[in-house]
Amino acid sequence: MERFSFVFLVAGLGFFALAFVVSAWVPMLEFGELSVESIEELAADPPQSFLDLKDQYPVAYKKAFGDQDDSAAFADALRTGRKIYIGEGCWHCHSQQVRPVGSDEERFGRLSYPEEYNNEMNYPPIWGTRRIGPDLIREADKHSNDWHVAHFWHPPDVAPTSVMPSYRWFFERDDPDTEVDESLTPNRKGLSIIAYVQWLGSWQDNRRETIHAAGSIDRAFDPPVEHKEEPPKKDDNEPKKDDDGFGDGGDDPFGDDGKTDEPDPFE
Ligand code: HEC
Numbered sequence: 001m002e003r004f005s006f007v008f009l010v011a012g013l014g015f016f017a018l019a020f021v022v023s024a025w026v027p028m029l030e031f032g033e034l035s036v037e038s039i040e041e042l043a044a045d046p047p048q049s050f051l052d053l054k055d056q057y058p059v060a061y062k063k064a065f066g067d068q069d070d071s072a073a074f075a076d077a078l079r080t081g082r083k084i085y086i087g088e089g090c091w092h093c094h095s096q097q098v099r100p101v102g103s104d105e106e107r108f109g110r111l112s113y114p115e116e117y118n119n120e121m122n123y124p125p126i127w128g129t130r131r132i133g134p135d136l137i138r139e140a141d142k143h144s145n146d147w148h149v150a151h152f153w154h155p156p157d158v159a160p161t162s163v164m165p166s167y168r169w170f171f172e173r174d175d176p177d178t179e180v181d182e183s184l185t186p187n188r189k190g191l192s193i194i195a196y197v198q199w200l201g202s203w204q205d206n207r208r209e210t211i212h213a214a215g216s217i218d219r220a221f222d223p224p225v226e227h228k229e230e231p232p233k234k235d236d237n238e239p240k241k242d243d244d245g246f247g248d249g250g251d252d253p254f255g256d257d258g259k260t261d262e263p264d265p266f267e
Pocket residue numbers: 084085088089090091092093094132133134136139142155156159161162163164165167193197216217220
């Protein structure tokens with residue numbers, strides 16, 4: 001018996017060592033030299049969606065980011081946005097990884113690849129495990145800033161069946177003394193989280209082309225198309241179809257609609 005436990009001990013330690021070599025040491029040798037992009041580098045050229053926030057909410061923007069230049073403000077927003085994403089537990093419901101399973105690629109676009117996580121914003125990556133809401137790693141520009149503002153304020157306003165909670169604390173009034181709704185704007189938290197979700201995937205430039213799926217994700221890129229079904233046209237000259245189930249060649253007392261051909265005395 002003692003010999004067996006010794007064998008197990010050695011095997012256990014051996015496999016532990018093997019696992020360390022395979023999953024830590026070899027990758028370190030292979031990728032250790034790769035340089036990690038810093039947030040400042042990522043933010044050097046802020047996307048249009050962020051510049052738009054500055055125009056849309058000048059007062060709130062100034063209050064949130066002060067007089068920093070655009071790229072410094074964007075770096076600040078990204079850092080804050082990531083913290084909020086983690087702190088608010090967005091990752092409980094959202095993943096940030098297009099996986100090689102099911103229809104992921106169709107729904108969200110190009111499969112995730114290692115390089116896109118090799119930056120300070122993804123150390124560690126927030127891949128998430130659950131998907132109560134959609135994956136967000138290709139989120140940039142799917143919706144406008146306005147959409148995000150409305151969505152964080154009260155998700156069902158723009159996605160009627162949504163179970164995502166409201167984030168009212170992402171907002172405050174420009175003028176605290178008024179109750180007017182127009183003075184309600186995203187605050188530092190709100191601006192940062194919008195900058196953050198609008199950044200996710202912005203490095204992948206053909207997102208639109210790689211997303212094919214119908215439904216909510218499609219709605220994201222194009223204005224909603226209303227599928228109006230034409231009511232079936234009734235041509236009185238055509239012989240009536242024998243769809244009454246009697247199989248008697250159409251010579252039945254009921255028309256197609258199940259009513260008799262007799263004029264209705266009550267009409
Ligand atoms: C309880 C689960 C839940 C939590 C927590 C949650 N969400 Fe969502 N989210 C959803 C669901 C469900 C949807 C899809 C319906 C909709 O658009 O509201 C969604 C949609 C979204 C969308 C739009 C996705 C698209 O492409 O249409 C964004 C952006 C988003 N969430 C961001 C966030 C952020 C940021 C947080 C944290 C502050 C968060 N969510 C927290 C469930 C959640």
